[in-house]
Amino acid sequence: MNIMANTLDRGYFMYQKEFEEKALEVLRSGWYVLGREVSSFETEFADYTGCRHCVGLASGLDALWIAFRILGIGSGDEVLVQGNTYIASVMGITINGAVPVFVEPDEFYNLDASRLEEKITDRTKAILVVHLYGQASNMEEIMKVARRHNLRVVEDCAQSHGAKFHGQKAGSFGDIGCFSFYPSKNLGAFGDAGAIVTNDDRIAEEVKIFRNYGSEKRYYNKVVGTNSRLDELQAGLLRVRLRHMDELEQQKREICERYLKELDKEKFVLPRIRKGATHIWHQFVIRSDRRDELVEYLKKKGIGSIIHYPIPPHLSEAYRYLGFRKGSFPITEKYAESVLSLPLYYGMKKEEQSYVIEWMNRF
Ligand SMILES: *Cc1c(COP(=O)(O)O)cnc(C)c1O
Numbered sequence: 395m396n397i398m399a400n401t402l403d404r405g406y407f408m409y410q411k412e413f414e415e416k417a418l419e420v421l422r423s424g425w426y427v428l429g430r431e432v433s434s435f436e437t438e439f440a441d442y443t444g445c446r447h448c449v450g451l452a453s454g455l456d457a458l459w460i461a462f463r464i465l466g467i468g469s470g471d472e473v474l475v476q477g478n479t480y481i482a483s484v485m486g487i488t489i490n491g492a493v494p495v496f497v498e499p500d501e502f503y504n505l506d507a508s509r510l511e512e513k514i515t516d517r518t519k520a521i522l523v524v525h526l527y528g529q530a531s532n533m534e535e536i537m538k539v540a541r542r543h544n545l546r547v548v549e550d551c552a553q554s555h556g557a558k559f560h561g562q563k564a565g566s567f568g569d570i571g572c573f574s575f576y577p578s579k580n581l582g583a584f585g586d587a588g589a590i591v592t593n594d595d596r597i598a599e600e601v602k603i604f605r606n607y608g609s610e611k612r613y614y615n616k617v618v619g620t621n622s623r624l625d626e627l628q629a630g631l632l633r634v635r636l637r638h639m640d641e642l643e644q645q646k647r648e649i650c651e652r653y654l655k656e657l658d659k660e661k662f663v664l665p666r667i668r669k670g671a672t673h674i675w676h677q678f679v680i681r682s683d684r685r686d687e688l689v690e691y692l693k694k695k696g697i698g699s700i701i702h703y704p705i706p707p708h709l710s711e712a713y714r715y716l717g718f719r720k721g722s723f724p725i726t727e728k729y730a731e732s733v734l735s736l737p738l739y740y741g742m743k744k745e746e747q748s749y750v751i752e753w754m755n756r757f
Pocket of ligand 1: 482483552576
């Protein structure tokens with residue numbers, strides 16, 4: 395058997411007819427950027443997250459950097475962020491000239507709220523919370539710290555569409571929630587797409603203006619903005635997938651419950667779920683001290699896997715200028731050396747799951 399870490403066409407074929415009908419509808423409509431599909435998607439996705447507003451954008455990275463730009467966080471300001479995130483989170487901060495201040499993660503791979511306060515200085519302006527792998531972070535503690543120190547909170551929800559903490563959806567806790575709809579995300583488009591959600595009317599309005607060259611009315615430009623528009627085709631296709639999110643979430647949950655039950659707990663560190671949090675299983679991430687050996691072994695059996703992420707941002711070449719060394723963040727680095735994401739995708743067959751479990755356990 396040959397099982398790739400991800401197989402995106404399966405998720406397309408599940409609703410092939412609906413996707414194709416929508417694509418044709420948009421193609422025939424004569425309107426391709428920022429139109430009816432986008433505004434309908436914005437309304438529906440705002441509802442889905444329990445926020446007042448959603449503004450569609452061109453990518454998850456755009457959502458992040460535009461969020462900090464609109465909050466006025468830039469040169470010289472510090473933003474707290476977990477060390478073990480995808481590098482895009484960090485770029486969302488540094489594109490604006492702000493400085494990322496890394497915080498070690500907890501055992502759930504999310505920001506360790508108990509380590510936040512020691513990192514706060516008089517330049518700290520915000521916390522960027524990444525709900526990594528699909529599990530909601532400890533928002534109760536994080537929001538307490540933010541309130542105590544008057545910090546803004548931005549949520550990176552690129553991996554956590556629909557995840558909840560104490561019943562409340564990711565993206566709705568802080569000032570702005572940032573989403574990516576990159577094809578491999580749980581709510582994926584068929585190209586690049588992103589969005590912000592917020593309960594703040596002013597922020598929503600400003601992002602709307604900013605994404606379209608700073609213009610509210612065509613050719614009347616209020617601010618120097620950018621082009622980060624969501625197109626009609628992606629918005630329409632996202633609306634189709636959004637209608638099925640509950641059943642899609644359930645499907646991944648069933649696969650991961652099987653992994654949790656059947657994988658050898660002596661051999662691998664399996665994911666744990668925080669009390670009060672839900673996990674929407676963007677990734678199923680295990681840890682092994684013999685990770686690299688495991689990757690090679692699985693490859694020989696025809697099983698793909700991915701490391702999220704092999705090089706933590708503080709050790710990447712891109713951020714060498716921050717001056718960190720190996721050993722600066724031991725927990726983050728330990729995770730980078732031992733994490734592995736197992737195959738997980740919509741439409742993954744029972745026999746494919748069994749095959750992964752069997753060979754994993756024989757390692
Ligand atoms: C995917 C991802 C992003 C970036 O989203 P793009 O749409 O690829 O720009 C940001 N943060 C996290 C945690 C992600 O997983």
